[in-house]
Amino acid sequence: MSKKKKSAAKKPGVRREKLARRGLMFVLSSPSGAGKTTLTRLLVQKEENIELSISVTTRKRRPSEVEGVHYFFLTREEFEKLRDAGGLLEWAEVHGNYYGTPAKLVEKTIARGKDILFDIDYQGTRQLYKKAASDVVSIFILPPSIAEMKRRIRRRAAEDEMTIKKRLETAKQELPRWKEYDYVVINDDLDAAFADIHSILQAERMKRVHKTSVAAFAKKLQAKL
Numbered sequence: 001m002s003k004k005k006k007s008a009a010k011k012p013g014v015r016r017e018k019l020a021r022r023g024l025m026f027v028l029s030s031p032s033g034a035g036k037t038t039l040t041r042l043l044v045q046k047e048e049n050i051e052l053s054i055s056v057t058t059r060k061r062r063p064s065e066v067e068g069v070h071y072f073f074l075t076r077e078e079f080e081k082l083r084d085a086g087g088l089l090e091w092a093e094v095h096g097n098y099y100g101t102p103a104k105l106v107e108k109t110i111a112r113g114k115d116i117l118f119d120i121d122y123q124g125t126r127q128l129y130k131k132a133a134s135d136v137v138s139i140f141i142l143p144p145s146i147a148e149m150k151r152r153i154r155r156r157a158a159e160d161e162m163t164i165k166k167r168l169e170t171a172k173q174e175l176p177r178w179k180e181y182d183y184v185v186i187n188d189d190l191d192a193a194f195a196d197i198h199s200i201l202q203a204e205r206m207k208r209v210h211k212t213s214v215a216a217f218a219k220k221l222q223a224k225l
């Protein structure tokens with residue numbers, strides 16, 4: 001390709017980036033063992049304009065987890081204090097532990113045009129829809145089979161038999177919730193599932209409702225016609 005053609009092909013993209021948009025609240029949910037955590041991490045690694053919301057939880061820290069990276073680990077009392085002071089955008093009890101999204105940063109981040117990625121359950125997703133439906137895009141991830149789901153749960157060495165049993169029981173409640181989500185992705189192949197999620201993110205970013213400055217831009221065009 002000649003130099004001239006290269007820059008001509010690049011220009012529209014550069015211009016498009018200048019059109020401001022509101023960030024998305026991009027939600028991934030699934031029962032345990034569907035591979036959601038891996039997909040979440042991949043998205044954050046490969047996508048620049050998205051930030052992971054770090055939840056607070058009363059669950060015990062797993063040896064592989066780092067405070068402030070995977071979760072902020074709180075006592076039940078600390079969690080309740082934060083929740084009662086209005087510090088959580090949403091919260092839920094999952095597998096007998098509390099989990100919640102700190103409200104701080106979320107509104108600021110999406111107002112700056114940056115997307116936020118939430119790894120939360122269906123109860124939290126419902127609360128986000130109640131509070132900010134037009135900002136939320138939700139994906140439910142399904143495992144390829146129950147056998148594979150069980151295998152993935154068991155592979156997590158840190159979990160004891162009681163915890164595994166609890167997670168399988170919770171999965172029974174969680175699995176039918178796929179109907180409440182905008183999109184459903186079956187994680188039978190990590191690369192393919194990631195490609196699906198990435199395509200959804202790209203398309204949702206282009207939606208008229210999320211491109212806040214399109215109205216002003218179109219008005220200008222119309223005025224000149």
Ligand code: 5GP
Binds near residue numbers: 029031056100
């Ligand atoms: P885990 O203990 O495996 O890290 O997470 C258990 C479940 O809690 C997962 O389904 C995860 O999506 C959900 N979860 C994690 N953080 C939050 C949160 O802030 N709010 C809600 N509602 N669910 C969460």
